[in-house]
Amino acid sequence: MIRELLLPTLAAASLAATTAAEAREIATERATIRVTEVASGLEHPWGFEFLPDGRIIVTERPGRVRLIAGDGTLSPPLAGVPRVRAQGQGGMLDVALDPDFAANARVWLCYSEPGDGGASTALGHGRLDRNALRDFTVVYGQQPKTSGNLHYGCRIVFDDGDHVFLALGDRFRRDQVQDLGNDFGKVIRLRRDGSVPADNPYVGRDGARPGIWSHGHRNIQGAAWHPERRELWTVEHGARGGDEINAPRAGLNxxxxxxxxxxxxxxxxxxxxxxxxxxxxxxxxxxxxxxPSGMAFHIAPTLAIPAWRGNLFIGGLKEQRLSRLELDGQRIVHEERIDVAGNQRIRDVVMGPDGHLYVATDAPNGRVLRIEAAR
Ligand SMILES: [Ca+2]
Known part of the structure; x- marks a missing residue:
């Protein structure tokens, strides 16, 4: 548990003593960083976001959503969340705050939704009210549902307009991914009211699902909006070798x-x-x-680590490192892999409103870690 945020006037010496057990300093190529534990005791956290009041909302794959207070305290599980099929790679997966959260308190979730035929990835939202989500509404369900517990994908990204992207996996049905009549291995684009935008690429095409934005993906578990290039970026699991980064564009394969x-x-x-x-x-x-899982661009109004400006950060599950990628436009020109989590799987990466990077580790006792410049 970290008291630093609560005690900003403490002398540096006593602050260091308070946090010595949790903070690690790491010399990286361009900056010496300090990694501090923000919270622990989360069971396979999968996605997280910051509320405007500084608390964190976080999913746990077995089917829960919690709030993390500034002192690292975990709330009880929120009431009112949808039922999930928490088997294999399925469960409560990503969470995102509506861009108008301050006005509508809307929290978006994607998760493995059980039903006839098995399960599929679903997207929905509810209104955060103290320790509950009220009026949870399903906006999109991947079609068709299928047996098996693999490749749900499941990242939620908002653009800078009125659209939400849902990045999906192929549900291990690779032979059907090239077919536009299903949602296996697709990126879906909707308006925030759940309707299909008229300018989606397959609107009006016979046999095609109109929500589809791009296709030919395997299992996308990281996605982010590039705020300067104003485009969606995704990262997907390949089979043995072949993990890949794309910036999916309308109607492309x-x-x-x-x-x-x-x-x-x-x-x-x-x-x-x-x-x-x-x-x-x-x-x-x-x-x-x-x-790869989790993606964030280090582009913010106030950058905690200026040497990382414009870099792309991606978590590694098998690799257990945070990948720092230097970009030249859409080209990746350099990669550094940083052991921020002490050889633990990294599930999600978030750019905090304070300009610091945060990661969540995928473990039975999962943690949220803050990455900042060492003093
Ligand atoms: Ca590809």
């Missing part, structure tokens, strides 16, 4: 499983190779895989 840099877990080749006309190349790929 990102290739899975026809083209990929990955191989099957049996080392068999997948698809037709690594390139094909009409299919997009990733902006970046990892081989061997890092198993």
């Amino acid at each position: 990102y290739g899975w499983p026809v083209i990929t840099y990955g191989r099957d877990y049996t080392f068999l080749r997948i698809g037709e190779g690594t390139a094909k006309p009409g299919m997009e190349q990733p902006l970046h790929y990892w081989d061997p895989s890092i198993a």
Whole structure:
């Protein structure tokens, strides 16, 4: 538990004594950073966001949503959240605050929704009222539901207008990903009222789901809006090798499983190779895989670490590192992998309103960590 936020007038010496057990200093390529534990005791936290009052709202994969107070105290689970199928990779997954949260108190969740035929990824929202979500409403359900507990995807991203993106996985139904008549391996774009925007690329096309923005994805577990380029970026799990970053554009095909840099877990080749006309190349790929989850751009009004300005940060589950990527436009020109979590899986990465980066670790006793410049 960290008392620093509550006691800003403490002398530096006593502050250091208070936080010595939790803070780690790490020399990285461009800055010496300090990593501080903000909260612990979370069971497989998956997504988190900051409320305007500084508290954190966080999901736990088994099906809970909690609030984290400034002193690291966890609230009881919020009432009123949807039922989830918490098996395998499924459960309560991402959380996002509506851009108009200050006015509507709306909290968005995506999760594995049980139902006829198995489960699929669903998107919905409720109104935060003390320790409950009121009037939870499902806005979108991935079609069709299917058996199995893998590849739900599940990141929620708002653009700077009226749209929300839902990034999905292929539900391990790779043979159907190239079919626009289902939601396997798609990015969905909706208006915030849940309706399909008239300028979505497949509106009015026979046999195509009108919510689809892009297709040919495998399992997207990290996504963010680039505030300066004003475009959606995503990161998806490949098979063995072949994790990739894309900036999905309307109506484009990102290739899975026809083209990929990955191989099957049996080392068999997948698809037709690594390139094909009409299919997009990733902006970046990892081989061997890092198993990416969580994405944030270090672009903010006040930057805690100026040397990291414009960098892209992605968590690694298997790799257990935070990847710092230097960009030149859409090109990734350099990668540094930083052990911010002490060899733990990193599930989510968030740019805090204070300009600091935060990560959540994927563990039975999961933590939220703050990353800031060392003093
Ligand atoms: Ca691809």
